Amino acid sequence: xARYGLLISPELCIGCRACQVACKSWNQLPADKTKNLGGxxxxxxxxxxxxxxIHYVEVPSDKSPMRWLFVSQRCMHCDDAGCMKICPSPxxxxxxxxxxxxYNKDKCIGCKLCVAGCPFNVPRFDEKDKVTKCNLxxxxxxxxxxxxxxxxxxxxxxxxxxxxxxxxxxxKVGYEKLYGKADLGGLGALYAFKDAPKLYDMVENPAIPExxxxxxxxxxxxxxxxxxxxxxxxxxxxxxxxxxxxEKEVGKHE
Amino acid sequence: xxxxxxxxxxAEILNHWVLAISCILLSISGFGFLFKIEFIGSLFxxxxxxxxxHNWVGVVFSVSLFFSMFNWLKDSxxxxxxxxxxxxxxGGYLSHKVKVPPMGKLNTGQKFYxxxxxxxxxxxxxxxxxxxxxxGSRNWVxxxxxxxxxxxxxxxxxxxxxxxxxxxxxxxxxxxxxSGTVPLEWAKKKHPKWIExxxxx
Ligand code: HEM
Ligand code: SF4
Ligand code: SF4
Numbered sequence: 001x002a003r004y005g006l007l008i009s010p011e012l013c014i015g016c017r018a019c020q021v022a023c024k025s026w027n028q029l030p031a032d033k034t035k036n037l038g039g040x041x042x043x044x045x046x047x048x049x050x051x052x053x054i055h056y057v058e059v060p061s062d063k064s065p066m067r068w069l070f071v072s073q074r075c076m077h078c079d080d081a082g083c084m085k086i087c088p089s090p091x092x093x094x095x096x097x098x099x100x101x102x103y104n105k106d107k108c109i110g111c112k113l114c115v116a117g118c119p120f121n122v123p124r125f126d127e128k129d130k131v132t133k134c135n136l137x138x139x140x141x142x143x144x145x146x147x148x149x150x151x152x153x154x155x156x157x158x159x160x161x162x163x164x165x166x167x168x169x170x171x172k173v174g175y176e177k178l179y180g181k182a183d184l185g186g187l188g189a190l191y192a193f194k195d196a197p198k199l200y201d202m203v204e205n206p207a208i209p210e211x212x213x214x215x216x217x218x219x220x221x222x223x224x225x226x227x228x229x230x231x232x233x234x235x236x237x238x239x240x241x242x243x244x245x246x247e248k249e250v251g252k253h254e
Numbered sequence: 255x256x257x258x259x260x261x262x263x264x265a266e267i268l269n270h271w272v273l274a275i276s277c278i279l280l281s282i283s284g285f286g287f288l289f290k291i292e293f294i295g296s297l298f299x300x301x302x303x304x305x306x307x308h309n310w311v312g313v314v315f316s317v318s319l320f321f322s323m324f325n326w327l328k329d330s331x332x333x334x335x336x337x338x339x340x341x342x343x344x345g346g347y348l349s350h351k352v353k354v355p356p357m358g359k360l361n362t363g364q365k366f367y368x369x370x371x372x373x374x375x376x377x378x379x380x381x382x383x384x385x386x387x388x389x390g391s392r393n394w395v396x397x398x399x400x401x402x403x404x405x406x407x408x409x410x411x412x413x414x415x416x417x418x419x420x421x422x423x424x425x426x427x428x429x430x431x432x433s434g435t436v437p438l439e440w441a442k443k444k445h446p447k448w449i450e451x452x453x454x455x
Contacts, residue, residue, distance in 0.1 A: 109302050215400060215403050223406060223410055242350070243422055244424050
C-alpha cells in the first residue's frame with residue numbers, strides 16, 4: 001500500500017488552533033492546566049494530553065515589530081523511526097499499513113527508552129506511564145477518514161494524503177525542498193518551509209542518536225555472535241584439545 | 255578416602271549462586287528485550303512483568319556483586335610473576351604438554367575473570383539503575399543504554415567461558431561451588447602456592 005502522510009504549510013496557517021482542539025476532541029484528551037508565559041502559544045510544549053500543538057515562532061520583520069510563523073509540532077511518523085528501533089517491547093510501537101507510527105499501550109512497559117531514540121522529543125507518558133503521542137489518528141485513517149487535525153484545518157495548512165502526491169502538489173506551488181522529504185528515510189509529516197528550518201525551530205538534519213545506531217548495528221549482533229562464538233569455541237576445545245586430566249592423574253597417585 | 259581441604263566457605267557458595275542465578279535471569283530477559291523475543295516474554299509472564307522482574311533481579315544481582323568483593327577481590331588482585339608465565343602458556347589450555355607455573359588460590363584466568371566481572375557487572379548495574387530510575391533524561395539514558403549493552407556483550411562472552419572452565423574443562427572444579435571442598439592432592443596440583451601459604455598440607 002502507498003505511504004500516507006501530512007503536508008504542513010506554515011504559510012497557510014492562521015494560528016487558529018482548530019487542529020489542536022479537534023485532535024483533543026477526537027482522542028478524548030482532557031485540558032491541561034497551563035501558565036501564561038507572555039505569548040499566544042499554549043501549552044508551551046507537547047503534553048501527555050496534547051499530541052499536536054501549534055508552535056508560535058516570533059521572528060523579526062521589516063514592516064512590523066515582529067512576524068509570526070505557525071508550525072504544527074507533533075510526531076513525524078519517521079520511516080526509520082528511532083523510537084521503534086530502541087523500544088524493547090514487541091508491538092508497543094508499530095507501523096500501520098498507511099505508514100503511521102502507532103502504539104499499543106497494553107504492550108508498552110513504560111521504560112521510556114523511546115524518548116532517547118526520538119530525534120524530535122515527541123513521546124509523552126500518561127498517568128500509568130504508557131506511551132502517548134500523535135498516531136496519525138490511525139483509527140480514522142484505517143477507515144479512510146483524514147486525521148482530525150487535517151479534517152478540521154480551515155485553510156489547508158495541514159493536508160492528509162498519499163505521500164507522493166503531497167510531495168508533487170507542494171512542488172507544483174514552488175516548494176522544491178520539503179523538510180522531511182529524505183530525513184530518516186522520509187518523514188510522514190512533510191513541511192513546506194519558505195526559510196531555513198531553524199527559523200521555524202525545527203531540528204536541522206534530524207538523525208537517530210549515533211549511540212543507538214552503533215548499538216543496533218554492532219552491539220546487538222555481537223550479543224548473539226559473541227555468545228554463540230564462545231559456546232562453539234568451548235565445544236571445539238573440549239573435543240579437539242580436551243579437558244585437563246588432573247583428576248585422573250591424581251587418582252593414579254593415590 | 256583422600257584428605258579434603260576447604261576451598262570455598264558457605265558464604266562464598268551462597269554468594270556465588272545468588273550472583274549466578276540472578277545473572278542468568280537477567281541475561282535471558284535481557285535477550286528478550288534486546289531482540290523483542292515474544293517467547294522469552296511469555297516465559298516471564300509478558301513484557302510488562304518481565305521489566306519488573308528484570309529491574310528487581312538487577313537489584314539482587316548488584317547487591318550480591320557488592321558482597322562478592324569481600325569474598326574474591328583480595329585473591330583476585332594477587333598478581334605476581336607466575337601470572338606472566340601462566341599467560342605465556344595460555345594456562346595450559348592449548349596444549350597439555352606445557353608446564354604451567356604454580357598458582358595461588360586462584361589462577362591467572364580466574365583472577366582476570368573476577369576483575370572483569372566486577373568491572374562490567376558494576377557498569378551494567380549502574381547503567382541499569384539509571385535507565386530504570388531516570389527515565390526520559392535523554393543524555394543519561396543514551397549513555398547508560400550504550401554502557402548497559404557494551405557490558406552485556408562482554409559478559410555474554412566471559413560468562414560462558416567461565417562456566418565451561420569451571421565445569422567440564424577442569425574435572426573436579428565444580429564441586430567447589432557445591433560442597434566447597436576438594437581433595438588435598440588435587441589442590442596441591444592446581445593451587446600449590448595456596449596450600450603452601452595457608453599451610454593446609
Ligand atoms: C548480568 C546483569 C544484566 C544483564 C545481563 C542485563 C541485560 C540487559 C539487556 C540485554 C537489556 C536490553 C537492552 C536493550 O534493550 O537495549 C537490558 C535492559 C535493561 N536493564 Fe539490564 N541487565 C543486567 C543487569 C541490570 C541491572 C543490575 C539493572 C538495574 C537494576 C538493569 C536494568 C535494566 C533496565 C532498566 C533495562 C531497560 C529495559 C527495561 O526497563 O527492562 N539491568 N538489560
Ligand atoms: S516506553 Fe513503551 S513505547 Fe517507549 S520504548 Fe518503552 S516500551 Fe517502547
Ligand atoms: S517523531 Fe519520534 S516518536 Fe514520532 S516516529 Fe519519529 S522517532 Fe518515533
